[in-house]
Amino acid sequence: MKKSIFNISQSIENGILLYNTFTTSLVELSEELYKTIFVKDDFSLPEVSSLYNMGFLVDDTHDEIKAMENIRCDVVKNSSEKIANIIIAPTLECNAHCFYCFENGYRKGRMTQETADALVAFLEEHWNGKKLGITWFGGEPLLASDIIDYISKKLTEKKIVYGCKITTNGSLFDKDIVKKAINLWHVEKVQITIDAVGDEYNRIKNYDKQYKDVFSLVMQNIQNALLQGINLKIRINFDPNKQNKALEIMNYLLERFDNSTHLKIYFAPIDADDEIVKNISNEFEEYEEHPYISLIKFGRKHHLYRGFPDMEDDTSADHEYDAHGLLKKLKIYPSPINCYATCPNVFSIAPNGDIYKCHRALGRKEYASGNVKTGIEENAAYKFFCNTRLTYEECKVCPILPICQGGCKINAQFYSGKEACAPSKAIIKDLILLYREDISK
Template identity: 30%
Template sequence: MYQSKYNIIQNSKNKVIVYNTFSGGIISLNQEEFSVLNGIEKDAYDSNNKHALLYDELLRGNFIETEYGEQLNKLKFESYYSRYSKNEISLTIAPTTNCNFRCPYCYEKGIKYEDMSDEVVKNVIDFINSQNTDVINICWYGGEPLLEIDTIEKIIKGIRKDGLTINNSIVTNGYLLDGCVRDKLKELNILNIQITIDGPEFIHDKRRFRFDGGKTFRAIIENITHLCKDAHISLRVNVDKTNIGYIDNLMEYLEKEGILDNVHIYLAPVDDINMSLPNSDDLYINYDENDFTLKQKDFLKRMLLKNGDDIFEERNPYLCGAVSPHSLLIDPLGDLYKCWNDIGRKEYKIGNIKDGVVESDKLYKWLSYDPFRDEECINCSVFPICLNGCPYSVIRKNKKICDSNKNNYKELLTTFL
């Protein structure tokens, strides 16, 4: 037997906490038990061994493996299977690239505003109905997709549903989620919703304002209040050095409003994807240990104390839809892309919804992406939940960005000591 390379260990005089990123398991050991774990490679498994029950528990939580490398091999299998098996298809559909906000850090800056025509709507419906699959995952995207809620309805109602499971989600700024739209989303079964709030009111309204400069915070909060008990809402907080000091203020406000317990909240560093931000010195794009990761650690500590071990991520073998042949992004013109960051940028399109995908190097770069060829990464303790990081960063920028929690999890485990 061998100790898992995906164990993160926090040690004290009397107790050791071990978190395994492969299984998501957390175990508390005394020093004698920890010495057994550390010496596991020297001992053969024996059911009569006095430590047999401990061995069984360590195996159950994947803190040890029976054959060296079996966890890595399973990660490979899960990743390749999820990418290339055709039991489900994932589509990101942008019915519009228009938006009612003018956020200064928007990576879609410079993209021409387009809405989906009736012809493209028909082509999208025909494309979906032509798929031989049991499951279709649709993420409605933009621009602001709720500007074209009627288009979304047309497409969903045009899909033949015999024997087909459809999972809908939506990425929205939340401003248009009034009573009528909320009712429409419930009717269409779009109840997995991502909304962005960038801090308390006076911070958010400086960063996420309407096209006419108008404020948005209060309307979004009111909409979330009405919807959060009926839908699964993820609150994304885009952070840079100018607003990260106000996260606690936002959390306290959401708790006071009765929202915090009914949403999932997470931080996302602002990245200058298209090199268009004038104040790039304010960004956390390098995930410097003394910058974003330390700030995120404070945030996660608070969430850990509030929610227990829910902050620890589970491995997701799917990695990213951009590297799967069964995942596509459809823009309002019906053009096809692999990555959300490429939407509307014609030089990166890989085909059109009517004519299909065109085989080219632009496509092969995504489909041949292999997170398992980086020796340093596959031996990293957080690899099962990171899988080499964002493929876009590697493919477009030739830059590997490590999981921001790489240096946080060990210290977060002190909470259990």
């Protein structure tokens, strides 16, 4: 018998709190009992049987890393080859110029009707026959709203059932677009990114010169969309070194829109690791509390959400050991794969029709896996995503491996640090304490 490598322990007021990231078991032990079993490796005590059943102890012959690999392999092997969801960028052009944008240097092109026709034919061939989920992405997708019109009409003509989401900066989401979104595009949700309030927002977004006071314009567009019943998510992009700014933005939005039932707000750390923005996977020793956990606690204090706010409206089926979604909302529930792009039936489409596994790679030709006109190519780029390999060597000894399954492959390529790691990694012990608090209630 041996200790599971997926155990996470921490001191609490009456002893030791122990959590296993694979089985999701949580137990409180006296310090003496913990030391006897997990430090001195004395497995003769009667409590050992229960700890074994909960996954804190495993057989000597059990290879936990291999077990995780087998889970990932099963998911990929058993995934349908037909498409259920797809991300489409009708343009990579954008009217804003955010300094942190991962598409900087890759914004070019606008989809033609010829490519749109090829895309519809591609979907007709590869669609799984159920409701197709489309996410309109960019650039700023509303700069090509006419192409969205065209594709939407073609899909309807082909009797392809679909619903869509839009990721937009909100500057062009006016009353006419909202009307089309409802009546033609079958929009189910819209996500708008807000980085700051007032003039600071205008400075960060750095819109094209013809746009004046875009912050006020976006706020008005949001107000109108909410009045029309659009389900809207506001993503607050924040610099981890400036978490007070994120709280300021949230307070402003809640007051401005009176906590509308159609509005969800969530925080997202900016993906970078340089002198400008420190990556969220860092420890942040200069703070008394990690910036991400402080934002989560702020939300809980004000009854906005119980965990990571982007998980609050997840409507997927409850899991066997997480009937109330507590673990999932805190992002400490095990996952069978690291990312949707691992599955062979998930794609993103660039304006020129190129096929990508990951939307964050759009426009970077070296990551393309074919084109809608010529079909999917299982080339090196395709295999880079569709595999079960771990991102870092240290993943093999990381206790949160069951949660992230190796993390984000594309972030590991784009950045030099540990950006592939799950955002919960640096605050895992704090999240376990919040889970303990939740289940105690």
